[in-house]
Amino acid sequence: MKPTIRGIDHVVLRVTDVAAMTRFYCDAVGCRVEKEQPDLGLVQLRAGTALIDLLTVGAKIDRPDSGPPGAGRNLDHLCLRVEPFDAAALIAHFAAHGAHPGTVEERYGADGYGPSLYLFDPEGNMLELKGPPPVIA
Numbered sequence: 001m002k003p004t005i006r007g008i009d010h011v012v013l014r015v016t017d018v019a020a021m022t023r024f025y026c027d028a029v030g031c032r033v034e035k036e037q038p039d040l041g042l043v044q045l046r047a048g049t050a051l052i053d054l055l056t057v058g059a060k061i062d063r064p065d066s067g068p069p070g071a072g073r074n075l076d077h078l079c080l081r082v083e084p085f086d087a088a089a090l091i092a093h094f095a096a097h098g099a100h101p102g103t104v105e106e107r108y109g110a111d112g113y114g115p116s117l118y119l120f121d122p123e124g125n126m127l128e129l130k131g132p133p134p135v136i137a
Contacts, residue, residue: 003082077126085131
């Protein structure tokens with residue numbers, strides 16, 4: 001099942017000075033702080049309908065294979081909002097295309113918490129596919 005892309009959910013930038021980057025993206029670019037998770041070294045900025053996440057290098061959730069900032073690896077991952085989000089079908093689809101998807105987990109994104117799945121593209125860039133938040137009746 002090939003997913004339908006609804007848009008970019010969020011982009012994660014690995015940064016050395018989260019305070020300076022927060023000021024820049026808020027004061028110069030026009031974002032606003034949406035959520036802060038200091039225990040993870042993460043600040044999430046609202047950018048229209050999407051988020052720009054600032055992840056402190058060396059933070060708890062920083063990945064050792066990402067490399068240092070300035071080495072061409074400042075982007076941690078790109079997250080695409082997709083529908084429908086059928087976990088088994090997505091895993092099978094991407095596995096058939098040579099990707100090795102991880103496990104589905106609930107993660108926070110531009111629309112709130114919802115299912116997400118990480119995988120790597122052929123060049124080693126991390127991609128997250130994010131489903132819709134649960135419907136509350």
